[in-house]
Amino acid sequence: MGIFENWLLTIADYTGVAVFAATGVLASARRQMDWVGAIVLAIVTSIGGGTLRDLLTGQLPVFWIRQPLYLWVAVGTALVMLPILHRIRFPERVLVFPDAVGLALFTWLGCEKVALLGFSGIIVALFGVVTGTAGGLIRDVLSAQIPNIMRKGELYAAASIPGAVLYVVLHAFKIQPLWVIPAVCMATVLLLRLAAIRWRWMVPVMVQDSIDAGNDR
């Protein structure tokens, strides 16, 4: 890609971090956390997915140690939002669209980074989804609740999966020009996520509510 596209990508990447950090701060507010909790959730929500990807694939030290600007953006977002949130109520809805863009962007970025390492298709697709969703999963674990992506709700991980799979398929066919793959991957995730919110598409829930609750191991 040329200089211009690289610039666009870098700006999009940091914007994604800021958006996810903002959702972390809002989540902390709903859970009665203090400022430390808000900053921790801002950090893990925004860089947790990429951190898990780098850990498991062995890209150490993780990306935000090599480039601490990611950390500054996450912490800075929290420090700007916190005093404002003390005064003004902030409807969570405002972040739904930016969050969907972040999901699409991080899914693609995750696929791209792992594909460059030469791993097989299922690993590339998995880490696209992990990069997009694991930050929110860690945020929910630190909030002592079952992660949202695992519970009934509008497609989220399930919007990321088809985008990541398409990435792998198009990549296998070496589709040209270069911008086609990112465009298809991100558009798929974004449109699926937004459509899911609009028409309340849900992943089926298991129905064994009366299952034998015996040995839980």
Place this chain on the structure above:
Amino acid sequence: MGIFENWLLTIADYTGVAVFAATGVLASARRQMDWVGAIVLAIVTSIGGGTLRDLLTGQLPVFWIRQPLYLWVAVGTALVMLPILHRIRFPERVLVFPDAVGLALFTWLGCEKVALLGFSGIIVALFGVVTGTAGGLIRDVLSAQIPNIMRKGELYAAASIPGAVLYVVLHAFKIQPLWVIPAVCMATVLLLRLAAIRWRWMVPVMVQDSIDAGNDR
């Protein structure tokens, strides 16, 4: 070991992954998760223990990135079980014996893999137990509950520990022939676990229920 034993071992290994994946799917059903949650629990329950072992010992990328068949088996097990579970109730009890076999097998495999890296006895034994039990621990954390292995119940980690310790002791004496160590290690874990279920052997619980609940740091 010869070709035949290697084949047996490989089949046992993937069978263990499938069994643990199945327990993850059943756990997700009891916790009202959707299909995404079921697949996530299938993955972390079956390969979580080995993943933690590879991370902490620095064997990166982790084993299922080097050999993605593990991931296919875990995801495949979930995808086969989910439509069936939508129709048929499945008594959890069915999995108690396969799960005990999986615990025994993974305890030994964990010891074996870490012993090959040349670490000391306590580390080898610890990672035998981690490989056998940490998948279930991560599954419980993602379910927002205190891990089963840490709460009152029939011996589970406590059945794995003596097997792992025996592995280290026999290994130190270079016991021959080669099949003796795996056999003793796995038989110890399996028999302890099954006896614990049969006669309800429990680990002692702390009794400080009225402890000063002051600063919890």
Place this chain on the structure above:
Amino acid sequence: MGIFENWLLTIADYTGVAVFAATGVLASARRQMDWVGAIVLAIVTSIGGGTLRDLLTGQLPVFWIRQPLYLWVAVGTALVMLPILHRIRFPERVLVFPDAVGLALFTWLGCEKVALLGFSGIIVALFGVVTGTAGGLIRDVLSAQIPNIMRKGELYAAASIPGAVLYVVLHAFKIQPLWVIPAVCMATVLLLRLAAIRWRWMVPVMVQDSIDAGNDR
């Protein structure tokens, strides 16, 4: 530093591990865990922070695999405490001062170890705080509760942060003699933590209790 200081440091390090392991055991008692749970909490509380630091910075295998005495101290502390706790009630208060010393010590040790790797200031300070506080955070996650450091309470992570920042600032100016930096860093953390307990200094809590609890992603 000379031989004598190295000895002092080593003794202090293992004492910190024992103190944090003891707080883990007491926490398990309050949560009705069995002995396995107590040993798991003793281990993760005492070596969890350093483990996360080593993982993310790529210092693998982690420190307690390279030097298993840390693990012995953590497990030994639990095994000594457990029979005693079955007989005698133990006021948690007893550990508040040792715990504050451990926080100060681990904050400094974390900064020192990461500074030696040549990372930038924000990374050094962050891992000082992580080394001091992440063990307690993992302990709380395994107890299925929102981590204490993220909830309303006397300064804890917020006592560690200024010490870690001071470490980075003094380090940048190459302050001499060598004992000044550790002394200032640890004294800051210790005094802030003790003052916070004495006068009940708290981090501000977010006030959005009536926030729009819509899409939680």
